[in-house]
Amino acid sequence: MTDESAVAEETILSLGDGDRLSLGVAARLSRYLQVLIQARKMGKETISSQELAEYTHINSTQIRRDLSGFGKFGKRGVGYRVDSLVDQIRKILRSSGQHNIVLFGAGNLGQAIASSDVFADHGFQIVAIFDVDPKLVGKRFGDVEVHGVDDLERVVTDQDVVVGVLAVPSAAAQDAADRLVGAGVRIIFNYSEQLLQVPPDVTVHTSSPAVDLLYALYFYLT
Amino acid sequence: MTDESAVAEETILSLGDGDRLSLGVAARLSRYLQVLIQARKMGKETISSQELAEYTHINSTQIRRDLSGFGKFGKRGVGYRVDSLVDQIRKILRSSGQHNIVLFGAGNLGQAIASSDVFADHGFQIVAIFDVDPKLVGKRFGDVEVHGVDDLERVVTDQDVVVGVLAVPSAAAQDAADRLVGAGVRIIFNYSEQLLQVPPDVTVHTSSPAVDLLYALYFYLT
DNA sequence: TAGATTGTTAATCGATTAACAATC
DNA sequence: TAGATTGTTAATCGATTAACAATC
Numbered sequence: 001m002t003d004e005s006a007v008a009e010e011t012i013l014s015l016g017d018g019d020r021l022s023l024g025v026a027a028r029l030s031r032y033l034q035v036l037i038q039a040r041k042m043g044k045e046t047i048s049s050q051e052l053a054e055y056t057h058i059n060s061t062q063i064r065r066d067l068s069g070f071g072k073f074g075k076r077g078v079g080y081r082v083d084s085l086v087d088q089i090r091k092i093l094r095s096s097g098q099h100n101i102v103l104f105g106a107g108n109l110g111q112a113i114a115s116s117d118v119f120a121d122h123g124f125q126i127v128a129i130f131d132v133d134p135k136l137v138g139k140r141f142g143d144v145e146v147h148g149v150d151d152l153e154r155v156v157t158d159q160d161v162v163v164g165v166l167a168v169p170s171a172a173a174q175d176a177a178d179r180l181v182g183a184g185v186r187i188i189f190n191y192s193e194q195l196l197q198v199p200p201d202v203t204v205h206t207s208s209p210a211v212d213l214l215y216a217l218y219f220y221l222t
Numbered sequence: 223m224t225d226e227s228a229v230a231e232e233t234i235l236s237l238g239d240g241d242r243l244s245l246g247v248a249a250r251l252s253r254y255l256q257v258l259i260q261a262r263k264m265g266k267e268t269i270s271s272q273e274l275a276e277y278t279h280i281n282s283t284q285i286r287r288d289l290s291g292f293g294k295f296g297k298r299g300v301g302y303r304v305d306s307l308v309d310q311i312r313k314i315l316r317s318s319g320q321h322n323i324v325l326f327g328a329g330n331l332g333q334a335i336a337s338s339d340v341f342a343d344h345g346f347q348i349v350a351i352f353d354v355d356p357k358l359v360g361k362r363f364g365d366v367e368v369h370g371v372d373d374l375e376r377v378v379t380d381q382d383v384v385v386g387v388l389a390v391p392s393a394a395a396q397d398a399a400d401r402l403v404g405a406g407v408r409i410i411f412n413y414s415e416q417l418l419q420v421p422p423d424v425t426v427h428t429s430s431p432a433v434d435l436l437y438a439l440y441f442y443l444t
Numbered sequence: 445t446a447g448a449t450t451g452t453t454a455a456t457c458g459a460t461t462a463a464c465a466a467t468c
Numbered sequence: 469t470a471g472a473t474t475g476t477t478a479a480t481c482g483a484t485t486a487a488c489a490a491t492c
Contacts, residue, residue: 270472270473270474271473271474272473282473283476286473286474286475286476287475287476289474289475290474290475290476294474294475295474296473296474296475297473297474298472298473298474298475299471299472299473299474300472300473300474301472301473301474302474
């Protein structure tokens with residue numbers, strides 16, 4: 001694609017605005033970020049590649065290699081400063097800012113999500129919860145108000161929402177997904193395991209705790 | 223390791239009881255299984271590698287390759303029979319039977335999990351919910367009773383429980399994890415993002431919806 | 445200085461992909 | 469037969485790992 005002789009130093013150092021990260025690198029950087037944010041919460045100031053490896057199950061050499069591709073972020077004999085590494089990885093993943101998201105479903109699961117800080121911790125602000133049940137409309141969970149589905153398109157447009165989180169039972173998931181897509185959402189996080197039909201320009205991520213367990217159990221049993 | 227000339231046909235065909243699967247293969251087989259189980263629920267009888275690829279985001283050649291390593295499960299021009307492929311993969315992953323699990327936390331999240339079929343669909347039966355709040359003890363959610371933590375060790379031992387699911391707030395997660403480990407649980411699925419300290423023989427899987435979103439958003443933004 | 449940990453190399457292994465004959 | 473899709477090959481690319489000099 002690009003002139004090989006020019007690539008070497010140039011591209012590596014400016015990768016922040018250059019080529020796309022590979023799928024693997026982006027996935028791993030995201031996981032480092034998760035651990036770093038938790039570590040920061042716990043008041044940890046520095047972290048070694050070895051510690052990161054323990055929490056992410058990613059080899060420590062791999063971690064140092066991934067990070068050193070973007071700069072010399074660590075200090076030999078000490079490790080990485082947690083807060084500056086958070087900033088660096090956020091820059092690389094272009095996720096420095098806040099992102100507005102909507103939550104669909106105000107049942108037990110929706111309430112649990114709205115009241116937790118799993119999304120807020122990573123810069124995702126839940127701007128509204130939607131539910132088809134009129135009895136729930138107007139209630140508030142964790143500072144977020146429940147809206148009727150008629151408001152969906154307006155909120156998505158006005159608040160520039162790209163991401164929708166689906167917290168409804170399997171049977172209601174496709175309908176809710178259709179509404180989200182119709183309103184303009186482009187990325188769906190699906191807490192049910194329902195297989196969703198969406199247009200090709202929409203991305204679905206499906207939660208799969210049981211699959212993770214199957215996988216863990218296999219290595220426990222063998 | 224093994225005599226190379228003997229490996230070729232022999233080992234491949236009997237891999238079910240032979241070597242451990244690689245991490246990658248086990249992870250991918252688990253994901254095929256998730257989609258297959260959903261497809262079966264929807265009444266689908268056959269599925270092509272191309273369809274599996276759309277739902278799993280794994281390349282269709284890779285899928286055919288993974289499967290053909292264990293036998294000729296497909297029919298050319300048709301695809302794979304959903305129900306027999308489910309059985310085959312379960313055999314390969316040694317997850318044909320039922321597995322008893324316990325749920326820790328009977329709040330909104332715990333109630334949502336107990337009432338859903340995400341775990342049951344994959345052969346994980348929730349035998350008990352535990353909570354430190356005495357007011358919740360004795361209640362039932364989705365056919366499962368809430369127990370006090372004093373019962374934990376007895377239930378884990380009697381019911382041969384290996385897996386514990388943590389559905390408590392971050393602040394309570396380490397304490398709950400300690401109790402689970404003390405009772406004999408060896409695999410923990412952590413719905414909070416709290417970093418958990420556990421003995422080396424215990425495996426922790428941490429849920430990370432926000433991380434998945436960061437990753438999806440990166441590819442949306444670039 | 446002594447100990448710890450990064451950054452980087454070099455070598456290996458597994459994943460990925462395109463392509464296509466086999467065959468349902 | 470014609471169309472579809474598997475099973476498999478061969479070639480490439482990226483991930484993984486051990487090892488260690490550099491250096492805090």
